[in-house]
Amino acid sequence: MNGNTLLIKTNYYSEEQLILLLKDKNENGFHYLYDHYSGALYGVILRIVQSKEYTEEIIQDVFVKIWNSIAQYDAGKGRFYTWMINIARNTAIDYLKSKSFQNELKNQSLPDFVYDSAELSVQDNTSDHIGFSSILGSLEEDKQQLIDMAYYQGYTQNEISEKLKMPLGTVKTKMRSALMKLKDLLKDYQ
Template sequence: MQSVDELRIYFVKSLTLMSDDKTLILKLQNRDETAFSLVYDKYSAALYGVIIRLCKDEHDAKNLLQDTFMTIWDKADGYDFDKGRFYTWAHRIARNKTLNFLRKSDKLIQVEDLSVYKNRTEEVTDKLDDLKLKGTIKRLDAHHQRAIELVYFNGLTHREAHEEMNVPLGTFKSYIKQALKQLQQSYIKITVFITILIEVMR
């Protein structure tokens, strides 16, 4: 039986061999347990940060993290490299699981990210999904469209999304605000929901 130190060395070597994220994820999609362990090592801290920031409870956060990785393992073959980074996909799983847990336990409260707004998040996201299907969002300026997609479709917080776009946080927030105003003018059915978001952002 291998010692803890031997296993640690093995995983370090494996990580070096699979430092390319695509290679690692492809192995995960082929149900490679070593790849899964490496994915856990690589992303668990960041995903735990996403979860604990929302639920504020260490016990719940640890359970939700394990649940997140079980879903990552079960649904890894559903990840599409052409649709974004693996972390973005995993982030959305962690975020959605946490929000669903908080809604069911009636613990959801407003936090710094306006996409987490009690009893409004799903309604706004559903309306934005409808807009996307209708092509309305595609008519936005490219930077406005990207900002909306990162927050409302990819599940990133404002802080994570502004880093993804490589623009200052204040600039990113102005993108979101301007985009929501344009959508408000384009689609009367979501006026109430978007107005709420704009007012809170002031």
């Protein structure tokens, strides 16, 4: 048996093994990826689009994008999970900005699109299986707010600047500081 056959028969893959399986277009790797990361990525998308129906559509696109662009992943630039979150976040934001979504919103009655915010704010343990919420919670409140607005609500830095009535340069400086602090916290987590 070669090394790949041993990888296929196991129930656990390290991040490196999983990436190799995905680059080899191994379906078992894809199933493992979906089983272990769909909850977390679903939570990221849901926080942005705030609709379970749209989230279910987008999550499929996200996994197709991960599958098709795995060769572009560079471990030297960041963690695999962070790379996937960025794909999920960008796909969700692109979906919200798409003409078809905007037209659909215009054609919907208000009650069809308004959801109970309490229901959306309840965290599903599967969407936070790495404990990211507790790591994010250890940041200062202003840093948490910036990361939440940028990565979960889909605001650009210009939009954050306008919404918080803060100079764009200050937003950029604080965002960089928040991300550097978060990076340090994530290193400690590993």
